[in-house]
Amino acid sequence: MARIWRFGANVNTDQIVPGRYAPYMLKNEDDLRKYPFIEARPEFASTVRPGDLIIAGPNFGCGSSREYAPLALKMVGVGAIIAPLFARIFYRNALNLGIPLFEADLTDQLEDGQEVEFNAETGVIIADGRTIQLPPPPEWMREVWREGGIVPFYRKYRRFPGAASV
Amino acid sequence: MGQTLAEQILSHAAGKPVSAGERIVARVDLAMMHDSISPSIIKILHQELGADQVWDRDRVAVVVDHVAPAATIQTAEHQQALRRWVRQQQITHFFDVGRGISHAVLVEEGLARPGMLILGSDSHSTAYGAVGAFGTGMGSTDMALALATGQTWLRVPETVRILARGRFRPGVGAKDLGLRVARLIGADGAAYQSVEWHGVEELSVSERMTLATLSIELGGEAGIIPPTGPGWEEHAAQRGITVPPWLRVEEGARYSRTVEVDLDTLEPQISVPHSVDNVRDLSELGRVEVDVVYIGTCTNGHANDMAAAARILKGRKVARGVRLLVVPASSEALRQATADGTLATLLEAGATIGTPGCGACIGRHMGVLAPGEVCLFTGNRNFRGRMGSPEAQIYLASPEVAAATAVLGYIAHPAEVIG
Numbered sequence: 001m002a003r004i005w006r007f008g009a010n011v012n013t014d015q016i017v018p019g020r021y022a023p024y025m026l027k028n029e030d031d032l033r034k035y036p037f038i039e040a041r042p043e044f045a046s047t048v049r050p051g052d053l054i055i056a057g058p059n060f061g062c063g064s065s066r067e068y069a070p071l072a073l074k075m076v077g078v079g080a081i082i083a084p085l086f087a088r089i090f091y092r093n094a095l096n097l098g099i100p101l102f103e104a105d106l107t108d109q110l111e112d113g114q115e116v117e118f119n120a121e122t123g124v125i126i127a128d129g130r131t132i133q134l135p136p137p138p139e140w141m142r143e144v145w146r147e148g149g150i151v152p153f154y155r156k157y158r159r160f161p162g163a164a165s166v
Numbered sequence: 167m168g169q170t171l172a173e174q175i176l177s178h179a180a181g182k183p184v185s186a187g188e189r190i191v192a193r194v195d196l197a198m199m200h201d202s203i204s205p206s207i208i209k210i211l212h213q214e215l216g217a218d219q220v221w222d223r224d225r226v227a228v229v230v231d232h233v234a235p236a237a238t239i240q241t242a243e244h245q246q247a248l249r250r251w252v253r254q255q256q257i258t259h260f261f262d263v264g265r266g267i268s269h270a271v272l273v274e275e276g277l278a279r280p281g282m283l284i285l286g287s288d289s290h291s292t293a294y295g296a297v298g299a300f301g302t303g304m305g306s307t308d309m310a311l312a313l314a315t316g317q318t319w320l321r322v323p324e325t326v327r328i329l330a331r332g333r334f335r336p337g338v339g340a341k342d343l344g345l346r347v348a349r350l351i352g353a354d355g356a357a358y359q360s361v362e363w364h365g366v367e368e369l370s371v372s373e374r375m376t377l378a379t380l381s382i383e384l385g386g387e388a389g390i391i392p393p394t395g396p397g398w399e400e401h402a403a404q405r406g407i408t409v410p411p412w413l414r415v416e417e418g419a420r421y422s423r424t425v426e427v428d429l430d431t432l433e434p435q436i437s438v439p440h441s442v443d444n445v446r447d448l449s450e451l452g453r454v455e456v457d458v459v460y461i462g463t464c465t466n467g468h469a470n471d472m473a474a475a476a477r478i479l480k481g482r483k484v485a486r487g488v489r490l491l492v493v494p495a496s497s498e499a500l501r502q503a504t505a506d507g508t509l510a511t512l513l514e515a516g517a518t519i520g521t522p523g524c525g526a527c528i529g530r531h532m533g534v535l536a537p538g539e540v541c542l543f544t545g546n547r548n549f550r551g552r553m554g555s556p557e558a559q560i561y562l563a564s565p566e567v568a569a570a571t572a573v574l575g576y577i578a579h580p581a582e583v584i585g
């Protein structure tokens with residue numbers, strides 16, 4: 001089972017990981033796993049379980065280009081992030097790291113703390129016996145997920161997803 | 167059919183005509199990385215991608231600006247390793263502690279030029295739109311891929327056109343226009359799109375940087391001001407820069423929407439905690455007392471910004487109990503402020519001057535806020551916790567409002583000070 005972590009609109013990268021906790025500022029990069037939502041939801045980092053889902057309002061991940069924001073979410077095992085609109089840089093960074101993102105607004109369908117079943121491959125959520133089908137992401141994006149991120153993808157294919165090299 | 171400036175630049179970078187909605191692979195003209203993100207880019211480049219060298223040492227710019235000078239042993243070690251890497255890779259364009267904020271430096275040096283595709287390890291890389299470039303921010307992995315290959319992949323964005331009409335009133339300027347647009351279209355109003363700013367030919371390149379950097383606060387992928395008009399010509403002439411013949415505003419270019427702003431009636435705008443698009447007219451704001459006034463950043467820390475503040479501070483003193491921190495965007499801005507007397511005016515008023523760079527903009531050093539403190543900030547983000555304590559309050563406004571606020575101790579219209 002996956003737990004739902006519900007957030008509002010315009011969650012910015014300073015909320016996900018404040019600049020003070022950048023790997024640049026840390027002795028040990030692995031400590032980054034302690035800091036996702038350190039101020040916005042202080043209980044998040046210590047209680048999130050691998051596979052849990054973040055659902056949020058529009059413009060998730062707005063703000064800075066810090067890849068350590070989605071990286072911190074990946075380190076604690078976030079299973080997918082679902083929001084009606086992602087900020088562009090965050091979207092790229094999360095995709096590059098292989099974190100599944102789905103564009104859908106579930107904030108008034110699911111409760112914070114609710115336990116659901118989730119399958120990232122099919123994009124199906126089962127909540128209290130009710131099935132929610134997420135819109136399927138494009139094939140080029142699934143290609144990147146399958147390889148576990150853009151770096152393994154690029155190492156394998158020597159091209160960018162869905163495109164030939166110039 | 168005409169093309170937007172973003173379509174023209176990305177067509178050039180892709181080597182074929184492209185239009186909004188297409189996914190393309192494009193050649194990168196310049197890649198900027200700064201101290202804060204460089205360690206992770208370098209790690210991905212060498213350890214994960216297995217590349218030994220950057221694709222072109224003349225097309226990479228490295229700037230130490232985010233924690234400059236180093237504040238901790240940790241940041242000092244990272245900067246030491248970065249300097250070693252720069253030597254080993256023989257990077258041509260390296261700007262160390264004190265030269266200033268990456269975006270200001272690349273524009274001043276003439277490295278950022280019209281028609282270029284510029285990637286930066288920083289979301290405010292939209293700044294390069296001030297000189298008619300397509301500048302965009304990317305994360306560490308995208309930057310590392312660009313450094314390894316000289317290429318990137320993008321979806322060609324649609325474009326939101328901003329149409330400013332009329333003339334700014336005294337004490338009102340580019341910052342107020344930028345915040346006004348944030349108020350009109352919201353923090354995601356230009357998500358996945360480029361922003362083109364029209365009707366601002368009179369603005370200097372520094373003032374254009376205010377608009378270009380604020381473009382990301384609208385969600386913009388880029389924020390481009392056409393490289394024309396007196397402000398542009400002065401910048402170009404000083405640096406011998408020419409505009410490529412294929413880059414021009416075209417009749418029939420397709421915009422996803424046009425947002426008009428009437429400058430004749432625009433008042434000073436203020437963004438209240440905790441989001442940039444939470445904007446009102448200054449006249450609608452009640453009395454807000456402040457602890458700190460902070461003038462700086464890539465948005466409003468330029469020579470003209472300090473001079474605008476100095477005009478209001480001249481012969482006056484910072485209010486008791488208020489700290490005025492001024493962090494110039496670059497050493498060049500500081501040099502100019504020294505030469506024209508701005509610096510002396512600021513110091514006489516009681517300002518504290520920091521090392522050119524990002525300063526406390528991201529809450530790491532040089533003016534971090536305590537819980538409960540209220541800051542009037544000329545920067546671009548008032549997110550909770552941005553400048554230090556999450557219990558601090560950050561208000562965004564122009565340098566003129568900042569100066570008036572420093573004198574009176576509460577957020578004030580410049581006219582309250584200079585009449």
Ligand code: SF4
Nearest residue numbers: 290463464524527528
């Ligand atoms: S001044 Fe602030 S917004 Fe600008 S580059 Fe530095 S940290 Fe980013």
